[in-house]
Amino acid sequence: MLVHTTLAFTPQRVPLGILHQQVWTRSPETYGKKHQRKKRAITEKESQKWLNSPEAARTIHKESPDTLVISVGDREADIYELFHHASDYPQSCHLLVRAAWDRKVEHPQKYLWPSMETQPVADTFEVIVPRKKNKSERSAHIDIRFAPLTLLPPQNKSRLGPLTLWAVYVNEPSPPHGEEPLSWMLLTTLKVESLDEALCLVNYYSVRFSIELFHKVLKSGCTIEKRQLQTAEGLIRCLALDSLVAWRIMFLTMIGRAVPQLPCTVLFGEHEWKALYCFINTTKTLPLFPPSLQEATRLVARLGGFLGRERDGFPGTEVLWRGMQKLASISAAWFAFGPHTV
Known part of the structure; x- marks a missing residue:
């Protein structure tokens, strides 16, 4: 069973929710027929x-037409039909895709990469x-170029006609010996x-890697x-529930960094934050006000093994996942034996 999930993120990498999830299986009849694609x-x-x-993003855009909505895809999304369909999108609904193919363009150099390499370097950073x-952490000096260009359709898709897009080319011209150069060609x-x-579009594309964290x-x-379930229908239902759990873990991870001063009640039920506070602090005395979202996030992370040392930075998804698992049991105990039951 294969899954393709569409998530909505802010530029600050806060996951807003799951927009769409496609599930399918491959028919045995298609095996060995890749050459016919x-x-x-x-x-x-x-x-x-x-x-x-x-299309799922466009549906959301209709509910918030003043919001800039950008559908981001990796190299697998470098599909000519996708860009062709984008010509019908509203003005504030756009595509951003990392190029995989050295496509033909209307330029003396004839192809995408050579044509962009002739463009002047806008900046080096x-x-x-x-x-x-x-591989150890390293620094890289990156050149950035950008320009409009006209893509020419593949021979078997000439009916779609040429497409005018913009390209942003980010490239490391002189990587260290033995290192693969950093290189993004964004359309x-x-x-x-x-x-x-x-630079803004480069930042938008970098948000795409958050989907890997979701997976x-x-x-x-x-x-x-x-998961070992008897039917595909049961597995699909389980996937829906697990996807919501995965989203909540990611949301907790990032929202605590983006707006740490919010009260934790925006994400935690009353029984959850009270049980969490009393368990971690080994006390029966509750604070006058709920902890902040950042404080509650760190308390959950401590349940998951986060030490919170000076150089540890923000807790990640792994410790928060373990912490949330333990919090579920602690909250259930609070329901059964907490002060309100006396």
Whole structure:
């Protein structure tokens, strides 16, 4: 069973909710027929999922037409039909996709990457590349270019005609020896006429990696891949519940950083924050006012093993997931044996 989830995020990476979730299975009859994919319509391919996601975003946009809504996709979303459909989007509803194909363009260089490399460097800046499994943290000097361009359709899709988009090219020209250079070629329906607008789109695209965090919580925390149910319908229902749990963990992680001064009652029920406070502080005396959201988040993280040392920074999804699991039992005990039962 395969899943494609569309999440709504703010530019500050706060997850607002699940917009759409597609679930399907692959028919055994399609195995070994990958070579026929170019002859099939987009509606007959799994790639259709990328067209469905922006449609879900457009539905939300209708309820808030003054909000800028940008559908972000990785290299798998570099589909010509997707950009063609975007021409019908409202003015404040746009696409931002990382390019995968060196497409033909109306330019003397003929192709996307060579044509963008001829554009002047708008700015050079330094970024920190986080540590990975076998790689240490490092700094990288990045060039950024942007320009409008006209994509030419693939030969088998000539009926769709050319498309005018904007490209933002972020590239590390001289990576350290043995390191893969950082390189993003972003295509967007938004106009990019200044360096600030280009940098803003780079930041928007970086938010996309939050969906990987959602999948991590769904797989590692909720263990959705280990569920053993008798029917696909049961698994789909379980997926819906686990997805909401994963979203809540992510929301708790980020909202506590974005607006830490909010009272914790915006996310925690009365029995939850009271049980949490008394359990962590080993007291029966409640505070006059509920803790702030940041304080409550750290209390939950302590349940999950977070030490809260000076250099530990903000608690992450893993300790919050473990903490929320324990809080469920503590809250149930509060319901059964708390002061209100006396």
